[in-house]
Amino acid sequence: MASECEKRGNAINVLECKSVSKWYGEAAVLKNVNFDLAENEIHAIVGENGAGKSTLVKIISGLVPVDVGTIKFEGSDRTFAHIREIQNSGVALIHQEPRLFPDLSVLENVCVDYQIRDGKSKRFNWKKAEEETKELLAQLGCSFSVHSPVKALSVADQQMVDMVSALRKKLKLLIVDEPTASLTPSEVERLFATIHKLNASGVSIIFIGHRLEEVLAISNRITVLKDGEVVAVKKTSETNEDELIRLMVGRNIDTSANNLKSSSNQVSLKVSNLVSPGFVADVSFEVKKGEILGIGGLVGAGRSELLETIFGLRKRTSGEVVSPSHGSLKTVKQAIASRVALVPEDRAHNGLFLNRSITENLVITNLNLTSKGGKRNFAREKVIGQELIEKFRVKLSSASQLVRELSGGNQQKVSLAKWLKQEVEILLIDEPSRGVDVGSKAEIHQFLNASAKDGMAVVMVSSDMRELIELSHRIIVMRNGRIAGELSGSEISEEAVLRLASGLLSTGRGN
């Protein structure tokens, strides 16, 4: 086997997918896709939400069966191989949501799918496994205990555990599916360093990402998918961001935010000395009418929790949230009555009802408009639903379709749209473009700008540095539950945000 490989030399492909097609129900998600991966290559796949990227890598890693087509790995046919067989041959898939077991410890998470080879002792050597895991964790620069339950770790640490689980096996192909979506810049750096190190040691890599600058930075080759079809395969050195976007979307779109950066002096919301134990420590700020206030910081700095506390979802021990026109707000009910809306980061868990229809998702926050005396009016629900769908150009086959069937970008639009019949004055929005394709992202940005221009106050948490800097009038940076600093006007820069977020005050980057 090994000698055969050597004979073929460097030019051979580790992975070859030939005319792969896949349907979910009646909808084709992959049409006749050809994809190959050369040895020791970092191959990026880009495309809008719903273009079929995730489905393709799920097929490659054996998670879902292919309908038509063949897949060859290291020269042998793996088309219908079982997931375990594929994993044992050295393929690992890392999702954007770490696939971990919250009740188990780090060590158990890492070892749980370890195969004990026949002929050897049936007993699993926990001691040895612990040593190996500790070593791998140390290599990745992680300091948490291997006995800590995974549910106690931060998202970034969990991703590292996921990575270590993959590394424990003999890796030949690592697939990373939007790994950076929930990571902060320094964590992204750590991840990229790891990927490069693996690549250097002979592992081929498939990389899926929405942040094109990252894709361009890390990959050798880029495959662009659109509507389930391969539209182009480019060498990274021979392409650029604009071309990629054109290929992905099929048209030119304006990605610059066009921010006029104007806001009135009228205060829309005043937060003073807000405390939520363990998450938010003594936070005070104001946001003005027509202003977009960005909140930067690392994941786990308490940004999402701050928004949730303002919205009345989290227990607060002290502090106050006041809307000058509506008074003090403590509960969700008061917040909504004061025309505050929250669009959460995790739309699948907190924003949407995946198993219910689009109309129901849109109507649930607008019952005050659609119903009378507690009695629902289906005709009016339909009208309002349709209005919101059109306003946000949600792509769907019918308004009674389940939200689950929509792509990420369209889901995000629904998650946002459901508030907009409520004459929202203060919009709290958490990671507006997480897992959203470039086209939808641009639409959402345009919407935020237009709304601010119309007088809405927006408080936006974002880990996407470009989004944060281009959209925000003013940025406050959180660190460890506190406000580490505020930036406005010309002070705003990527470096300044990072410095505040990581606690390095003026000495520049170090560590």
Added chain:
Amino acid sequence: MSSLIKAPSRFKVPSYLIGPILILVIAMIYGSLGSEYFLQPSSIIFNTGRYIEIGLLALALTFVIINGDIDLSVASTLAASAGVLAKMWAAGVPIFWCCIAAIFTGFILGLINGLIVIKLGLPSLVVTLATLALYRGITQVMLGDGVVANYPENFVGFDQRLVIGGNPGLPAPLALFIAASLIFYFILHRSNYGIKNIMSGSNPSSSKFSGIDVNSVRLTAFALSGTVCGLCAVMITSRLGSTISNVGLGLELLAITVVVLGGTDIFGGRGAISGTVVSLFAIMAVREALVIQDINGQVQDAVIGLLLILTVLVPRIRSYYIEKRNRKKRFNEAQRNA
């Protein structure tokens, strides 16, 4: 294939009703094979009374289950409410006020279930498993080994009265059930509370983020369930004309079976009143058909159990084979094109 899915029919039977309707039809045929009296209006009338209590419990449970909870204590709540009714009647309280007290007891006990579930953050399965024993115990404490009977003539025999006279007439329990179904249908599918109930069962976290007070929705569902148990206690007392402490023993599993057979998702977020109603009549028809064919209790239970599994399993198997066939078809098409 596509013609099968997109049938151009104006009125489409929801998929969750197909199973129960099939069962209903088959049971009717089977029962009428056993006895020429099976489909007689009179026999249907005399038989509805017993099932209406299960039906009402199932309607209330539909709310609780759609909401993502479960109430195993319904039969015990019913018993405790009947116990209060009996004790007050024995103490000389007018029967009307006894009934009111019974319904109120049900309401309170349901509320207690809900409060424990919400305030202590315990799973409803665990809490109502405990209150199943607790409420039955309260009934035993109240009634001991005694029997309360001698209810007034005008109270006893509600199930045999006709709301609309003649043959076939409309028996009172059936009329009550139809009314209750309509009310419950309205609440679940046409009111704000209903959609909040369904949505908080579908995703409690998103509901909180959408401004729904999930806990009060849950509490309402439990209280509603308890209140209906109280109402059923009145009905069962009227039907039997006596009260003992084991009244309604084991009804909870029957009621849950009705709800699940009617297509309500046991994990919440999906379900319909129509499903529960049709499924009640399907189970009633199966039971009656089996009884008329002289089949014993255990085998009746086994048949219902089998039907329960088949209603969930058969559509799964069917869609699996359809999916498989489609895949094969596409594969062949792709081969031809290649």
Added chain:
Amino acid sequence: MNKKHKALVPVLGMSLILTGVSASFMATSATAATKYKVTYIPKNLGNPYFDAIVNGFNKAAKGLNMTVKVVAPAQAGATDQIPFIEAAIQQKVDAIAISPNDANALCPTLKRAMKAGIVVLTVNGDTTAACRHASITPVDFSVLGKYLVDQTASVIDGKGEWAFLSATSTAPDQNAWLAGAKTYIDGGGQPGLKLVATVYGDDAPEKSATEAQALLAKYPNLKAINAPTTVGIAAAAQVLSTSPLKGKVQVTGLGTPDQMRQYVKDGTVKAFSLWDPGLEGEIAANLIVSIKAKNVKPKAGLTIAYKGVGPGTWKLGKDAVIIAGPPQEFNAKNIDNFHF
């Protein structure tokens, strides 16, 4: 074609199963040849005691041109028998014999059966007198309480503490006997005995055994446990047969010989009682024919006579109650003569 018909496969399968189930479990159903159709509804199935009554029914039915159908609910709940009564009414049977699980709850349904011209007899347990034509009890329920007390006295020589292990707190026959026993004791019967507790085993072996064990722990001077229920007596005997107290504490009560043979032989149980349950079935079958064919109206004071059945003649007591016969005591000497 096959597309549409494939959906029918599960339906077909379901109906096949249904018919298969029915075919194999239908009780002997009425054929046109017999004159009298009778449904007997025991408390529940699988109870050897009621099997004996069924045997009596069948024995008598042979000579009476009668078919007896036996149907029963899965559990002995108060209302579980009602569907079976309803079904019998619909089937227009000639008579319903029932061992009621509840004295009151079945009344409305039974009354409707009587209205429909069906003869209603209660066997081994009674409802209110207005809800049936006649009742056949195995023994005189009013004296069985006393009998149980005396029986307890006889196995512990008239002295010591004892306890009742009853079936359920809602069983009408059990409660009648317990009440009878209390009246007898309060009236000065068996002054050497002291009834210390009454517990309920819910007719479940586990619960009965637990309760029996708890009695042994709580009352160190306990001399006897009287369990007037077949499940209870067997569970209590089993607990004692494996306990150091075996022989020191006596178990007695009501049980079937087959079930108790073991414990009589190994010395756990000195004596226990029962009657011939089959006799109840035989009387019931004959009485049905009398009422139907000879228009006999059961009432107090009436005397009935059936040749070859038990003692042969019976006089109906108050509320048309027929007492089948005296209890039979089983002990080491005679137990091998009985098999049921």
Added chain:
Amino acid sequence: MAVNVNSKVSYIFKKREFGIFLFILILLAVFGAIEPRFFRSDNLSAILSSVGILMVVGAGQTLVIVTRNIDLSVGSTLGLAAMVMGMVARSKPDFPIIGLIIIAMVVGGICGVLNGLLVSYGKIPSIIATLGTLAIIRGAVFVVSNNVQIDPNDVPKGIIALSTTSPIGIPWLLIFAFLAIVLVWYVSSQTLLGKRVYAVGSNPEAAVSRGLSFNKITIMVFIFVGVLAGLGGVLYTARYATINPADVGRGLEFDVISAVVIGGTNIFGGSGTALGTALGCILIGILSNGLTVVGVSPFWKACATGFLILAAVAIDNLVRKKQEENFLLAIRNQRVVK
């Protein structure tokens, strides 16, 4: 920092069963104070033997619940296993004891396979599937036994002896219970297989994407609980000697699930220990014996049992939640306040 967190982790795991253990101690103290004879050796050993059957089945049920499933059919399975074994023993009195035990376990295992297939490949929620098989298997008990019970003199002496003797003095019944608990403890804490069972319950989607055979593990735990229920059938026969088709194992599922839940197993899967279940079983055994021994009226007993179970679960839950909260807070605070 790492060391600090590490010690906190072991602290939690050490304390996991502490709440319920404390509750048992308090109960023992109270019962003993009211009625010292509660501690008589034959009483304690009787409690243990009645608990033994519960423990054997509960050990299996723990793993089932850990995988986010539930098996309601254990009582029926126990009944079928006992009945088949009893019928073999009745017709062939010389059949070796070990053979009878194997027959019972195989019958239980077959029921487990049925449940496992319905839940895994059939994709039927376990609560529905086993609600169905609960009735179906009970029906099977009736069919195979033809409604005839097994009397004590039909049961071989060797089987009865399992509940009283063994080579080492402790009855076999208790040895089996101990072995079942130890087996589950060993598998769940020491082996990779056990970790996979917990992984499947902790995050089913992740389990699939990590290549764990979800279906195989599900079927395996159902077979495991089935086999243990079969063994439970043997022990039931040993302890009660009579096998009645209607009574055998009836309602056992409620006791078993109560015990598992009292023992701290999360009803939503992912966590739970054999030791906790063992303690839960002991608590139930002590309650049902102790309440009678201290002279609680039979009518108050069900009430007290329900209340105490609720109290045990609530206290245990509160204690655990507090611990976990403190632990998570400590970890966060290490980051937040630096």
